[in-house]
Amino acid sequence: MVEALKISEPDEVYHLAAQSFVEASFEAPVATGDITGLATTRILEAIRQVRPDAKFYNAATSEMFGKTGLLNGGKPLNESDVFMPMSPYAVAKLYGYWITKIYREGYKIFAVNGILFNHESPLRGLEFVTRKVANGVAKIKLGLSEEIRLGNLDAKRDWGYAPEYVESMWLMLQQEQPDDYVIATGEAHSVRELVEKAFEIVGLSWEDYVKVDKRFMRPLDVPCLVGDSSKAERTLGWRPRVKFDKLVEIMVKEEVDRWSRWLNGERFPWDAPNYPSENKILTRALRM
DSSP: OHHHHHHHOOSEEEEOOSOOOHHHHHHSHHHHIIIIIIHHHHHHHHHHHHOTTSEEEEEEEGGGTBTHHHHTTTOOBOTTSOOBOOSHHHHHHHHHHHHHHHHHHHHOOOEEEEEEOOEEOTTSOTTSHHHHHHHHHHHHHTTSOSOEEESOTTOEEOOEEHHHHHHHHHHHTTSSSOOOEEEOOSOOEEHHHHHHHHHHHTTOOGGGTEEEOGGGOOSSOOOBOOBOOHHHHHHHOOOOOSOHHHHHHHHHHHHHHHHHHHHTTOOOOTTGGGOGGGHHHHHHHHHO
């Protein structure tokens, strides 16, 4: 990190890297703490030593709120609400959140926390439920698959569009003073609603294809998270434009287009190296 900062001499540093899959954090809690938590300190300390005038963005997460989203009756959460994390991932992110504030206040580094609620796009990893559903629906529509196996259909999340959320990150570093901001749409939708909408887009009934699988149930699961980004709207001039229905439409249509191109002879392995279920794609692509 020190060497990278010396070479690049950045004006802005965006720290987005993490082990960011909540389910996996229960399986690898120590690694998650090191990668997702301590790494933030490593970067901040390198900035303090080498590039103290650089502005620093830390990707915090709505998962830090955890049980608060249940105890407050599902009301939108803002920067003043209490954090009650419910996963090793959320705990690691909370460490990163507080160490960012400590370096801001202790060393006067321009350091901000973006408390972003779920932000999705067609580039999302297949282990995340939005992309898993969009990808699965497209494959079912085109006759490439017969079912989707999911966990808790009742969990509710505030899903926004990733490109817009990246814009908010940049805006945070353009302010005169560093601060922390919640970024969200203000709407909560369940996984069941996500599935219903995704299948509706391709003209199918979700009940015929979705199976609930206990393997995808988490030891602790946050029932509802929805955010209040009014501070970001007031200070940054930021507000979400793409809401839930449009987001699902974007993701499903992108997957249908990709798999249609595959069936028409285009060969590209895209996500295949990371997902065993798609290994046949990688194998076929490499034979071309």
